Amino acid sequence: MNANLFIKSLKEIRVSWTSYAVGLVFYIYLLVSIYPSIQERAKDFQKLFESYPEGVLRFFSGGSGIADITSPEGFLSIEIFSFMWFVIIGAFVIAYGTGAIGKEIDSGTIEILLSQPITRTSAIISKGLTLFGGTAALVFITMASTYLFSLIVDLTIKPEGILALAAVGALFFLAIAAYSLFFSVLLSERGHAAFASAGILIAMYLLTSLKQYATWAEKLDVISLFHYYNSAQLLTTGDIPLKSILIYAGTTIFFVVASILVFSRRDIAP
């Protein structure tokens, strides 16, 4: 790793990362603060949820399945750690993942950068560490603020549940970050890389959401990263499923290695 490039990369994301972090904390505060009123009218909310078509509930819960919104774990899973969480952190991960190397190629600064005594492996690792560090930090900020705000509004959740979700959630987003990084070194234009990365994320989400309704989706669901994610279960049990860890860590390692191999051999010409 090159410390000089790592520090520069950190400086590059400091504004956007801070904006995401502040936005996430505010978003979590807003959602957690409505929990007492939901609990007061638990029966009404449960009825309201039951009135929604199952497909709608499954779509917005991603891989987490349908949970009881009046329970603390169900509420957090449905309101925070599902659709919107994927959208918010996914947007950061894909934007920075595809921009880590893609932005340098797009803007032509890669030529100056690689004219310096730095190996391509070192360059990609320095950029990748910023990406992975920034992603993991966003996940942990989400978890920490959720736990703190939960204490304030008397929303009782297990600390081990939050820790389990933090570990699985962080690895889930690292896997997305890794394949975004891969597309950024494989494709010459950042826009194409972002399109491919976002497209795959959406396709995986749809596969898992639609698996109840289509046999082909059910068969293909195992290749979706959402298949191995169940926030309600993680928060309730506090157990970290080994399969999820292996799938996410394996995906991350595979795409990081592939990114290094591709970047080490590809032509760099603005």
Add this chain to the structure above:
Amino acid sequence: MAVIETVELTKYYGINRGIENLNLTIEEGEVFGFLGPNGAGKTTTIRLLMALLFPTRGTASVLGKNTWRDSAAIKEEIGNLPGDLNLYEKMRGEEFLNFIARFRPRKPPVLKKELVDRFDLDLKRRIKEYSKGNRQKLGIIQAVMHDPKLLLLDEPTSGLDPLMQQEFYHLIKELKSCGCTVFISSHILPEIEKVCDRVGIIKEGSLVAIERIDTLISKKVRYIDVIFDSPVNPDDFRLPGVISIDKVNNHLRLTLKGEVDELIKKLAQYKVRDIISTHASLEEIFLEFYGKGGPSER
């Protein structure tokens, strides 16, 4: 010692030719000009030497090391000024130079202050606020400031005003006197003449000639347009070196190869209203050199 050595170096972009079978040896302390029109393969060659491109076949070595395998170690001793100079727009000049300097902790930017003074560059401004000329100055400074053993410069005076161009030529001469090897890619013949010892001419991806500059000058073609006060006999100007004469009324266009002295002495015998001397374009010199219908055949 050969500072740059390429053997059958070839680069194709898919089916498109970049360079083909480039065999080149550049010695230590030499200032080598790489001449060619746009698209001839000059930038491709530099990018191959910088390991920014992977060769289709052939090898290149710089400072005795393989450019691809030992890329990072070689770059410690190289200064590179890309032709398409793209810089980090949000950085200030100072911040950019410091960022570049930190990549070489063992080679501090000993020439930075002197270069900034010589090129009169304000480092407090953001790069996005720089003019084209100031960006080029910053590019030159980042390439030279660590006192490299080898400088690779792609169209180095692009965007520089004439005063700064002169400063740049002085700088190259000083670096040469200190033993630095310089590889300059350009399509501007006078620039190459001013600073280079030898020149390689690249055409359609192939190196068609390597000449010493003094040899090139002796082969150089120029056009001399003379407007006389009264009609003259063109045959009076068939002097050594004059390879063609075109006449329109009182206007003669003489194509001259070599020394101009004898022609000037001849012209002095006539009443001349105007005289314009133009160097042949590089393309015309190529054609003259390689017999594809240049001035000599007109």
